[in-house]
Amino acid sequence: MSYTSVINISVKKYLALNKLSKKMxxxxxxxxxxxxxxxxxxxxxxxxxxxxxxxxxxxKPEKITSIHIGQNVKQxxxxxxxxxxxxxxxxxxxxxxxxxxxxxxxxxxxLTTLLCFPQARKSAYIPDSVVNIGADALDGVETxxxxxxxxxxxxxxxxxxxxxxxxxxxLVYTDSGVMWDDGRGNLIPVNDGLMLVVAQFVxxxxxxxxxxxxxxxxxxxxxxxxxxYSDYFYVPSGNWTGxxxxxxLSSKVGDSYGMSAAFAYIAASLGYKTRVIVGVITDSEGKSxxxxxxQVEIDGTYYVFDPAMEKNLGEDCYKISATSSTNGIxxxxxxxYTVIF
Numbered sequence: 001m002s003y004t005s006v007i008n009i010s011v012k013k014y015l016a017l018n019k020l021s022k023k024m025x026x027x028x029x030x031x032x033x034x035x036x037x038x039x040x041x042x043x044x045x046x047x048x049x050x051x052x053x054x055x056x057x058x059x060k061p062e063k064i065t066s067i068h069i070g071q072n073v074k075q076x077x078x079x080x081x082x083x084x085x086x087x088x089x090x091x092x093x094x095x096x097x098x099x100x101x102x103x104x105x106x107x108x109x110x111l112t113t114l115l116c117f118p119q120a121r122k123s124a125y126i127p128d129s130v131v132n133i134g135a136d137a138l139d140g141v142e143t144x145x146x147x148x149x150x151x152x153x154x155x156x157x158x159x160x161x162x163x164x165x166x167x168x169x170x171l172v173y174t175d176s177g178v179m180w181d182d183g184r185g186n187l188i189p190v191n192d193g194l195m196l197v198v199a200q201f202v203x204x205x206x207x208x209x210x211x212x213x214x215x216x217x218x219x220x221x222x223x224x225x226x227x228x229y230s231d232y233f234y235v236p237s238g239n240w241t242g243x244x245x246x247x248x249l250s251s252k253v254g255d256s257y258g259m260s261a262a263f264a265y266i267a268a269s270l271g272y273k274t275r276v277i278v279g280v281i282t283d284s285e286g287k288s289x290x291x292x293x294x295q296v297e298i299d300g301t302y303y304v305f306d307p308a309m310e311k312n313l314g315e316d317c318y319k320i321s322a323t324s325s326t327n328g329i330x331x332x333x334x335x336x337y338t339v340i341f
Contacts, residue, residue, distance in 0.1 A: 071095035170271030173208035284328030
């Protein structure tokens, strides 16, 4: 019997209450109230008690059109929704620590990975922060729509996050000029020191419409084009990265250490996790020399950026594998300096 049938039957019985005695009417009202409470209970109420969701969690998955994921769910198998041909929407409790939803689709908490695009959904806005597609996330999605989603996320991955989606502390454009977002919702004026010099450099070479990686590329190119390279054969010691970065950006003259430090602080100001690496580079003839380069974390992987080497050799040293060689040159790390403001 359907819920509608139960309701109709209950209403008919209710209309007949006048024919019953007062005592019987009270009893009938209690019974009717109990029925309606059961009927009006949300179908996803038990989901609040679940901690794991798998392909076997749901009965008759092919009939499900919407799912609410409760706050206690910690693990969702990638194939949990593959048999839900009529699924149009997934919502997630805002108190869930592991998952989130946006425009009817399921994501990880940070909105970086698409975990499920409901098969019966015809469209959805993909946030700029989404750069990965989970296993089975697009299972059953219509071919053309699937391709659009894949292309959108591929573009996000290449271009980086939009400014409003960057989670780490970073410089941000405001109506009052460039300010420092501390990652906790506070905007701090940029007044002096290295941060002011970096902020000016970023402002000169980017704009608010550029994506994070577009800003990074523009700043990298500008640093190479507008910095005069000078050799420095002594490895700096102490807490030198800030001093070398400030000197290089202010004078527009820098060595391997200065150009690397400058770019590292620029990348950090754009919201990237960044570190300066000091080590030894060896060319194809076996000649070695102390030098510095930068490692920037992108999508969980650290890549090498070497503005000084690109300035000297003319080879592309932007976002290269940490294990690959450039023009026959290999790198061996000796020390690492994490860069933060």
